Amino acid sequence: MTNKNVAITFERYPERFQKPLLELRALIFETAASISAVGELEESLKWSQPSYATKASKSGSPIRIDRFGDEKIALYFHCQTTLVEEFRALFSEVVEFSKNRAIVLDPDKELPKKELAFCIEQALTYHKR
Template identity: 55%
Template sequence: MILFEDPTIEELFSNYEEPYKSKLLEIRELIFACAEINSEVGKLKESIKWGQPTYSTLETKSGTPIRIDRFGESDIAIFFNCHTVLVEFFREIFSKELNFSKNRAIIINPLHKLPITQLEFCISSALVYHKDKIRTLRTYGM
């Protein structure tokens, strides 16, 4: 498990009920793992924005922030900047595997197993969005 550098963020996670807490922690680990395998990302900054755990590439400015939180009564979400084309891009590729909310989030049922392969792609894409945007969009014909 990736240790928390900020006790405020650790406390935020401790306040989530199960099964939300364990799934959000699993997604947190996945975000850090995706960042670690890509040298363009650099060290992630974990913070709280809008009351939600947020992951930013402040060191390299390679990507757009990712936020995670509960969504509605029974789900959780991975939020992306709505001013990007990321969710539209993910929807074109994973419309059968993932659920989305407008142009801002991937919605996940915390009672189901995480679709790791798809989420790794989405998270990695967000972490290098500013560096890789043109190449990625051309690859997928956007």
């Protein structure tokens, strides 16, 4: 991790949350790397949450990851996009949602990586549609 503040944030999560959040982080970077239009991601903190933005290409909408309440974790998307609405139509049987803002996940269960990679790709290319 090149951003010290992000690294410190991950270190502060209880292990139960740290591992799946780091898996989400890796999935975001892997997905971004597989899409030439995305370019380099900027990792930073927004609202004290790890945030991933397509600063160079401006191809997408930022994604944030964090705990969700006391028991869950989430991928957060900009609420003024249609992203969560689109994901809900496709994956309501697979993941839980919070309003028009987030995909909510159980940190104790295996991440549905195929579906999440699709959602991440859609967010990272949102402005290219």
